Amino acid sequence: MKIIDGKATASEIKLKIAKEVAEMINRDEDAPHLAAVLVGDDPASHTYVNNKEKSCKEVGFISSIYKHPASISEKELLKVVDFINNDDDIDGLIVQLPLPKHISVNKVIESINPAKDVDGFHPVNIGKMVLNLPTYLPATPFGILQLFDRYKIETEAKNCVVLGRSHIVGSPISILLSRKAYPGNCTVTVCHSKTRNLKEICSNADILIAAIGQPGFVSADMVKKDAVVIDVGIHRVKSSKTKSGFRLIGDVKFDEVSKKCSYISPVPGGVGPMTIVSLLSNTLKAFKKEVYH
Numbered sequence: 001m002k003i004i005d006g007k008a009t010a011s012e013i014k015l016k017i018a019k020e021v022a023e024m025i026n027r028d029e030d031a032p033h034l035a036a037v038l039v040g041d042d043p044a045s046h047t048y049v050n051n052k053e054k055s056c057k058e059v060g061f062i063s064s065i066y067k068h069p070a071s072i073s074e075k076e077l078l079k080v081v082d083f084i085n086n087d088d089d090i091d092g093l094i095v096q097l098p099l100p101k102h103i104s105v106n107k108v109i110e111s112i113n114p115a116k117d118v119d120g121f122h123p124v125n126i127g128k129m130v131l132n133l134p135t136y137l138p139a140t141p142f143g144i145l146q147l148f149d150r151y152k153i154e155t156e157a158k159n160c161v162v163l164g165r166s167h168i169v170g171s172p173i174s175i176l177l178s179r180k181a182y183p184g185n186c187t188v189t190v191c192h193s194k195t196r197n198l199k200e201i202c203s204n205a206d207i208l209i210a211a212i213g214q215p216g217f218v219s220a221d222m223v224k225k226d227a228v229v230i231d232v233g234i235h236r237v238k239s240s241k242t243k244s245g246f247r248l249i250g251d252v253k254f255d256e257v258s259k260k261c262s263y264i265s266p267v268p269g270g271v272g273p274m275t276i277v278s279l280l281s282n283t284l285k286a287f288k289k290e291v292y293h
């Protein structure tokens with residue numbers, strides 16, 4: 001069994017980006033600029049946005065955070081997005097989700113200029129992804145593709161089972177792995193809360209991607225021998241063994257599944273670090289106008 005080391009892979013990619021940015025600055029060019037819109041005071045959202053800002057700094061990007069209270073109206077938030085859309089100094093724009101209930105997520109995402117939509121959530125960019133056209137791929141699925149590539153994992157003609165169909169992970173990774181491409185050319189089955197015979201479906205998977213948000217859901221008896229297992233889930237559970245009193249676990253029971261599979265991405269240190277680095281890659285693409293000229 002081999003561990004898919006997302007932390008090391010992400011560090012390698014970050015170094016490459018940092019080198020490219022340093023060269024730009026040496027040539028007196030601007031650095032890429034990522035703006036994040038943060039609404040309300042959900043602690044997880046604040047942590048995610050702070051981590052994104054920290055990563056931007058590490059590679060030499062400019063980053064700005066537009067913080068607004070949860071009471072902001074939808075109209076006001078759309079104005080903020082419009083303001084950033086029209087600021088030529090900003091290359092990439094993300095709106096941290098979730099948003100308060102009185103704001104339509106779809107309306108806000110659709111208001112983002114697709115050329116700045118480095119999260120890859122805008123319908124235009126999702127359409128381009130489906131058609132295999134150049135675009136910004138959603139960060140977590142993009143990170144998973146980069147891990148397949150880095151570890152030269154064969155995907156062609158493999159049975160791939162994706163657990164979960166969210167717009168940010170399950171659905172896009174299922175589309176990406178069924179595309180005529182590498183990584184891709186898989187026969188993909190997408191499972192969700194209404195799926196029957198889940199265990200039987202999973203145990204036929206050559207590649208199993210768990211993104212259901214259920215701690216330790218995938219057990220060894222659901223996994224085919226020598227399967228490739230990608231664990232997207234992140235859960236904070238209490239622990240007496242760590243200083244913080246918490247530790248992170250995934251959707252997969254790592255101890256038992258790792259004994260049976262050929263490759264596994266751990267939690268932490270697997271998909272998580274790849275997600276942020278994919279956002280940086282998309283921001284660099286936006287700066288270089290590689291997707292929208």
Ligand code: NDP
Nearest residue numbers: 140164165166169192193211212213232233234271272275
């Ligand atoms: P969502 O809650 O949006 O989606 C979960 C999906 O799993 C849904 O499609 C749901 O089905 C399905 N599901 C839930 N329970 C079951 C079940 N018992 N059996 C079968 N299907 C089930 O989650 P996300 O996609 O946003 O996130 C999934 C996990 O990944 C979370 O732990 C999240 O924290 C983590 N995550 C990690 C990231 C990273 O960078 N590593 C990035 C994003 C998320 P239905 O559609 O029918 O409701």
